Amino acid sequence: MKRRDLLAAAVAFSTWPAWAEDSAALVRELQSRLTQPAWLHGEFEQGKQVPGFKKPLVSRGDFVVARGKGVVWRTKQPFASELRLTRDQVRASQNGVTSFQLDASREPALRTINTLMFALLNGDMASLAELFTLQAQLQPRTWQLALTPRQPALQQFLQRVELEGDAFVRRLVILETSGDRSTIAFSNLRADAAPGAGDAGLFE
Amino acid sequence: MTNTPRGLRWLAFIWLAWALLCLGHNAWLWTRSGTLLDTDVLAMLPQDERDPLAAGATRLMASAAERRVIVLVGGGDWPAARRAGDAFAASLAGQTVATLRYRVDDQAQQTWLDFYAPHRAALLSAATREQLTQQTTPQLADQALAWLYQPVAGPRVGRWADDPLNLLGQWLAERSQLSRVRVLDGRLALQDSTQAYAVLMLELQASAFDIAGPQALQPLLAKGRAAALQASPQAQVIQGGVPLFAAAAAAQAQHEMHTIGIGSLVGIVLLTLLVFRSLRPRLLVTLSMAVGLLTAITVSALVFQRLHLITLVFGASLLGVAENYGSNYFSARLGLAPEQRWQMLREQAPVMGLAMLTTVIGYALLALTPFPGLQQIAVFSAVGLLAAFVTVLLWFPLLDGGQMQPTRFARWLGGWRARWPQWGRQPVTALGVAAVVIVTAAGAWRFQANDDIRQLQNAPAALVQDQRELGRLMDLPGVAQFFIVQGQDEQQLLAREEALTNRLRALQGAGQLRGWQAVSDWVPSAARQAQDLALLHQRFDGEAGLTALLAQRLEQPVDSPLPAQAPPALTLQAWLASPVSEPLRHQSLGHLGDGPASAVLLRGAESAEARTRLAALATELPGVRWVDKVADVSSLLGRYRVRMSGVILLAYALVWAALAWRFGRAAWRALLPTALASVLTVALLALAGQPLQLFHVLPLLILLGLGVDYGIFLLERPAPEATRPFLSVTLAAACTLLSFGLLALSGTPALRAFGLTLLIGVTLAWALTPVFLPRSPSSSN
Numbered sequence: 008m009k010r011r012d013l014l015a016a017a018v019a020f021s022t023w024p025a026w027a028e029d030s031a032a033l034v035r036e037l038q039s040r041l042t043q044p045a046w047l048h049g050e051f052e053q054g055k056q057v058p059g060f061k062k063p064l065v066s067r068g069d070f071v072v073a074r075g076k077g078v079v080w081r082t083k084q085p086f087a088s089e090l091r092l093t094r095d096q097v098r099a100s101q102n103g104v105t106s107f108q109l110d111a112s113r114e115p116a117l118r119t120i121n122t123l124m125f126a127l128l129n130g131d132m133a134s135l136a137e138l139f140t141l142q143a144q145l146q147p148r149t150w151q152l153a154l155t156p157r158q159p160a161l162q163q164f165l166q167r168v169e170l171e172g173d174a175f176v177r178r179l180v181i182l183e184t185s186g187d188r189s190t191i192a193f194s195n196l197r198a199d200a201a202p203g204a205g206d207a208g209l210f211e
Numbered sequence: 212m213t214n215t216p217r218g219l220r221w222l223a224f225i226w227l228a229w230a231l232l233c234l235g236h237n238a239w240l241w242t243r244s245g246t247l248l249d250t251d252v253l254a255m256l257p258q259d260e261r262d263p264l265a266a267g268a269t270r271l272m273a274s275a276a277e278r279r280v281i282v283l284v285g286g287g288d289w290p291a292a293r294r295a296g297d298a299f300a301a302s303l304a305g306q307t308v309a310t311l312r313y314r315v316d317d318q319a320q321q322t323w324l325d326f327y328a329p330h331r332a333a334l335l336s337a338a339t340r341e342q343l344t345q346q347t348t349p350q351l352a353d354q355a356l357a358w359l360y361q362p363v364a365g366p367r368v369g370r371w372a373d374d375p376l377n378l379l380g381q382w383l384a385e386r387s388q389l390s391r392v393r394v395l396d397g398r399l400a401l402q403d404s405t406q407a408y409a410v411l412m413l414e415l416q417a418s419a420f421d422i423a424g425p426q427a428l429q430p431l432l433a434k435g436r437a438a439a440l441q442a443s444p445q446a447q448v449i450q451g452g453v454p455l456f457a458a459a460a461a462a463q464a465q466h467e468m469h470t471i472g473i474g475s476l477v478g479i480v481l482l483t484l485l486v487f488r489s490l491r492p493r494l495l496v497t498l499s500m501a502v503g504l505l506t507a508i509t510v511s512a513l514v515f516q517r518l519h520l521i522t523l524v525f526g527a528s529l530l531g532v533a534e535n536y537g538s539n540y541f542s543a544r545l546g547l548a549p550e551q552r553w554q555m556l557r558e559q560a561p562v563m564g565l566a567m568l569t570t571v572i573g574y575a576l577l578a579l580t581p582f583p584g585l586q587q588i589a590v591f592s593a594v595g596l597l598a599a600f601v602t603v604l605l606w607f608p609l610l611d612g613g614q615m616q617p618t619r620f621a622r623w624l625g626g627w628r629a630r631w632p633q634w635g636r637q638p639v640t641a642l643g644v645a646a647v648v649i650v651t652a653a654g655a656w657r658f659q660a661n662d663d664i665r666q667l668q669n670a671p672a673a674l675v676q677d678q679r680e681l682g683r684l685m686d687l688p689g690v691a692q693f694f695i696v697q698g699q700d701e702q703q704l705l706a707r708e709e710a711l712t713n714r715l716r717a718l719q720g721a722g723q724l725r726g727w728q729a730v731s732d733w734v735p736s737a738a739r740q741a742q743d744l745a746l747l748h749q750r751f752d753g754e755a756g757l758t759a760l761l762a763q764r765l766e767q768p769v770d771s772p773l774p775a776q777a778p779p780a781l782t783l784q785a786w787l788a789s790p791v792s793e794p795l796r797h798q799s800l801g802h803l804g805d806g807p808a809s810a811v812l813l814r815g816a817e818s819a820e821a822r823t824r825l826a827a828l829a830t831e832l833p834g835v836r837w838v839d840k841v842a843d844v845s846s847l848l849g850r851y852r853v854r855m856s857g858v859i860l861l862a863y864a865l866v867w868a869a870l871a872w873r874f875g876r877a878a879w880r881a882l883l884p885t886a887l888a889s890v891l892t893v894a895l896l897a898l899a900g901q902p903l904q905l906f907h908v909l910p911l912l913i914l915l916g917l918g919v920d921y922g923i924f925l926l927e928r929p930a931p932e933a934t935r936p937f938l939s940v941t942l943a944a945a946c947t948l949l950s951f952g953l954l955a956l957s958g959t960p961a962l963r964a965f966g967l968t969l970l971i972g973v974t975l976a977w978a979l980t981p982v983f984l985p986r987s988p989s990s991s992n
Contacts, residue, residue, distance in 0.1 A: 053362060059372050061767055066360045080362065085764070088357040095404075099361070101353035106342065107381065112404065113388045124362075159396060181362065185370065189362055 033143050034132045037150060041130040042174045044198030046206065047072040049175075051080075051193050058186040072128045073202070076210040077121070092121045093210055119160065127168065130176045139168070149173050216553065223605045230602075233505040240512055249519045264804045265838050268695045272810055275797035276690055277453040278415040280309070280428065281681060283401065284439045285408035286447030293398060296409020298442035299435040303413075308427045312412040315394050319790075324368055326791045327383065330781045331374055332747055332773050333740035336385035337716070339378055343746055351376065351750065352760045373772050375761060378747075389728060390794060391686050401684060408449075408684065411435075415454050425458035451681035456670050463669075463958055471953050478949040485620045486942060487541060495610060496537030496946075499602040503530050507595030515587055522584060525909060526591030528965070531951055532570050532916040533599035535943045536563050539924055540607050542939030546617035552608050560604060566923045567600045569869050570916030573862035577912075580854045624941055625934025631981040643982075647891065654894020661902035662849035664841055667960045688728045688812035692822065694829065695800070695836045697808040701783045704807045705736035707834040711811060714828055723824060725815030730783070730799050733792070737780040747773055783807075852905040859889075859912050866919055874926055880983045881922025888975035889914055895971055906964035910951075910972065917947060918976030929984040937981065944977035 048071055055064040068082040077093035091098045097117055099107040111117040119138070126134035135141065138161060139154035154168040162184075169180040175198075179191040202209070284299050285292025300313045327334065335343070343351070355375035368379045387393075392410050393400050399410035415428065436448045483493040507526060511518055543559050544552055571593045578589035632639055681687070696711060698704030708731035715727050735743070751757045751773055762769040786792045787799060800808040816825060822839070829837035863886060870878035889911050896907060921940040928936050952973060954966025 053360070055360065057359070057371060059370065060765070064360060064765075082357070082360055086353055086356055088353060088360065090357070090361055099354075099357055101350065101357060104346070104350060106354040106357065107377075109384060113391075114384070191362060 033141065034136050036145065037130070037143065037152070038132045040150065040174060041132070041172070041176075042198050043074070043129060043131065044200065045074045046199040046202055047129060047175075047196065048199065048203060049193050049196040051191050053189055053191045055187060055189045070128065071206060071209060072125065073206070073210055074129065078124050078128060079209055091209075092124055094118065094121060097121065119158070123161070127170065127179060128176065130170070130172065219605065219608070223609050226601060226605045230502050230505065233502075233509040236509045236512075237505050240508065248523070249517045262836070264695060264697060264808065265836060265843075267803045268800050268808060268810055269838065269840060271800050271803075272690060272693070272797065273453075277457070280413040280415070280432075280450060280452035280454050281685070282411040282413065282432070282435070283408040283449040283681060283684060284411065284446055285443075286406050287443070287445055289395065289400065289402065289407035291443045291446065292400070292407045292409045293396060295439040295443035295446035295448075296398060296411060299409070299411060299439040299448075302435045302438035303431060306431055307416065308431060309413040309415045312414070313399055313409070315397055315399060320394065322789075323383075323791055326786075326789050327379065327781075328369065329778055330740070331368075331379040331382075333744045333778070333780065334382045334735065335378060335743040335746070336382045338385070339376070339381050340743065340746070343750055348750070348755060348757055348760055351757050352764055355757070355761060356764060372770060375757075375769075375772055386733065389726070389732065391684070403684070408447075410685075413452075425454035426461060428454060429458055429462075449677050449681050449684070451678040455674060456678075459671055459674055460959075467957050467959070467962075471956055475949045475953045478953075479946050482942065482945055482949070486618060486624065486938070487545065487615060487621070488618050489613070489615070491611065491613070492537065492541040495607055496534060496541075498606070499537055499599045500530060500533050502602045503533055503595040503597075503599030506598035507591045510594045511587060511591045514590055518591075519584055519587055522587040522591055525588050526595065528951065529574060529588065529592035529913055529916075530595045530599065531947060532913060532920070533596055533603075534946050534950075535566060535917065535920040535924075535939075536600055536603045537607070538943035538946065539563055539566070539920075539939045540603055541615075542935050542942060544611065545615050545621055545935065545938070547615065549612050549614065552611065556604070556608055562923060562927050563600065563603070565869065565873055566920040567596060569866045569919045569923070571596055572865045572869060573859070573912055573915050576858045576862050576865070577855070580858065582851060582854060585851065585854065585858075621938055622934065625938040627941075628934060628937035628981060629931040631931075633981075633986060634983050635986065647887065650898070651890055651894045654891075654897040657900075658893070658897040659902045660849070660852065660904065662845050662852060662904055664844045664848060666902075666904070667906075669958060669960050686725070686814055688726075688814045689816065690812070691840045692816065692825070693813060693838055694811040694825075695803075695808055695838055696811060697804060697806055697834045697836070699806045701807050702737050703834070704809060705731045705734065705783065706738055707832065708809060708811060709736055709739060710832055711828065711835050714832070715811075715813075718821070718824060718828075723816065723818070723821040724813055727814065728795065728798065728812040730786075730795055730809045730811075733795060734781055734783050734786045737782075740780045741777075744773075744777055848905045852903070852908050855905070855908045855912065859908070859915060862912065862915055866915065870919070870923070873923075877926065877985065880985065881919055881926045881980075884922060884979035884983055885915055885918030885976045887979055888918055888972050891975055892968055892972040896968065901964065901967075904964065906961045907968045910965050910968040913951075914969065914972040914976060917943075917973060918980070921977060921980045925980055925984055940977060940980065944973050947973050 048069070050069045051067065053066045055066070057064060065085075066082050067084045068080070070081065071079045075094075077091065080090040080092075082088040082090075086101075088099070088101050091100070095111045097107075097109050097120070098105055109117055111121070122134055123138060125131065126138070135152075135154060138158065139156055142153040142155075144151045150172065152170040154170065156162045156165050164184050166182040166184050168182070170176055171178045175193065175196045177193055177196075179189075179193075181187075181189045181191075183189075282299065284296045296313065300311060303309075303311050342354075346354075358375065358377050359371050368374065368377070368383065374380070391401055393402065395402075395407075399412065401408045401410050413428070415425065432450060439446050439448055480490065480493060483490060504527060507530065508518070508523075511522065511526070539559065539562070540556075543555050547555055574589055574592040574596065576589070577585040578593075580586065632643075634640055694711060696704060696708045698707050708729050712727060712729050712731065715724065718724055719726060751771055753759070758769055758771045783799070787796060792799075798810045798812065800810060802808075813825070816822060826837045826839070829835045863882065867878060867882050870881050874881060892911070892914070893903065893907070896903065901907070921944065924936045924940050948970060952966055952970035954962045955970045957963045957966060
């Protein structure tokens, strides 16, 4: 064995404990670092690369995640659009006009998608560990997480998801099997124990 | 056998040849694969009223359903359900009774997409069609961009550029709402908010009415259930399907055959032994009935080609009257030396002949009704009875050469005749008359008829419960009420279906039904496809079109997602040829009557009001027919009941004429007891709260045949000292009660009604007949 190889092996070995796989301890560790408030407000900037489009599609807006209730994803630029996910329904609307709606009572697979969205935005490690195999890298304050779907249903459209953050999820990269790649950066995150002023009736 | 008349011997041999011929013919008929028996109840409607379309459709739908069994395994979370389902499926490996559909390869979903994707521009869901007609172009553009910008595009079909509005995705989403079964981890699955089930679909190789198949299925299902429970102890197993009901009915019939059948056989054999101290009479009577049955089947099959199952069942029971002839022969023979039997037969033949004639009159009258079922029964039972009678005349004397000493029991039984109460001026008579009047009046007051077929069903409660639960979980469409749509060609058929489903959508909105299942939801008519494509062109093309606006908003060129040339329309034939059509294929009925036809099934149309409105739809729309099997069969039963009641009344008149020809003014003495017995039976049934139906009326016709025979045999030798006629009648009545009367114990409602009527009727007719005999021998004849 050459010295260089030995060195490489030693380096790999020394970083090994930081890369843990699927362990319950990892889930517990990340869970303890994440705030996971009842209500999470924030802003996002999404850059999406879609094959066939020269320029990346950039959109901005804000979002609300309410634990156990759902997610509202409000795009403000370049145009107004809203995606609302609750446990039992997904609904897309533009300027108050519903363009698409699907009920989980008729389409149970929808729950998986909704669970996924909620878990990604809120950093719900227990749910993510059920849907994905996890690979994490932990630093004292920050962490990176690579997710590979377990279920064939998710594998069909999701290739890989990457998360990074501290007490919150700060950045999200979604790679779809279609070749779409979305990079979402979150800012102005605000954790609340109770709904804010504009949140009344959001999930009813 | 020394002084056998030569002529009789020859005739007996000819009859033997005939019986063997029938036996051979029967063997051929029954081994030929199932073409002899017709089980479709609606085939018993009069020819001119029969709707060949409805009948054909019903038959096709039934033949698809009668092989299918669905098993749901689970009830907890999906991993547990999957474990249990896998174990159930594994336990079925290697058997050949049924094919299993449970594991679905990943390719299946791709097959669906590949089939529909080329037609994406011609397939619009109802909701998108409405949006495309009503929304402004900027609104549509917002929508398209929302699909594009959404963080996860989700499982959309194809690239955004090919279908910016996700039309195919939305169309498929609307389709998939039509079924609750999904593919999960390569398995058929069903999920509601709290529970998940593995769905196992079994298809029997043989029909449900080929009883061997369903019965072979039972142990397999039991094994599967055990395996599932072992894999997941909390698992729930819910099974449903026509074969399970057929198997349950067969199991019950077999059980009853064992209990009631053995009870009746033991009773009859014991009685024969007690009276004759020999089994020969019983064997010969059975032989006469067997020859009657074989002849009846042969002749009916020759006349009608196909026999209805009901003909076989009813006809065979009507043949039971042949009991009387054998019984009469042996009662007359009792105590005579073997040589005397020829003389005895010469005396008895005309009496038995008259008894036979009066019965055949009643049966033959059935042939005058326009109902093919009754016509078949008429030919079947009249021919069978005649053959049984001929067997008694030609074979009994030849096969019955031994001694027959009168037994003490026979003498004791016959002796009862002398002690029977008689019609006359006694308080007992007045009491009897009063009782008859009161019972009849009370019965008339409580009388009601009900022909609802559902009261004849008696599946085990657990099975019904499972079926109901299965229907609820899977949201299965009903199969007893549905629409048949027909067109001159495929396109007209689809267009007519669309006209119907448009109206159904309105009823759905009004809460009258939950949904429907129609072929045109999967294959729109060419006209609709062209319309939808034109609508898309109108919205996408041009300078102010959606494509141009999207390019402007995205600040880069966007190609039109619509095909430059209209693709060939999706056709019914292509759909039928693809595995995609599997779940609905049975609803496409092929060429029926004047053109292609299909069935449109309904979900949640339970209320009577909904049914009335649905039935009304069929009268407004061309080429649409409403089929209500429950109502059709019930009304058929009702009409058979009324017709048969008429036949019975007419039969009484004709039988009375035949009796008058032999007994003159004393004829009423042979007829009245049976008439009284019939009236009292109906009254007692009404008092017992049993609504009158066909299976009460049919035995009344048999009762006429039986009871009048009692009258004839007794009236021939009416003296109180004549023990033989009374012995004959008592024996015949007892055997009838033991064979048919015991059916009153049956768990099958139709058989129970039949048995109960005969039980009461035969007992009354037997008891009343001696009462009306003349007081002194001179008063008769």
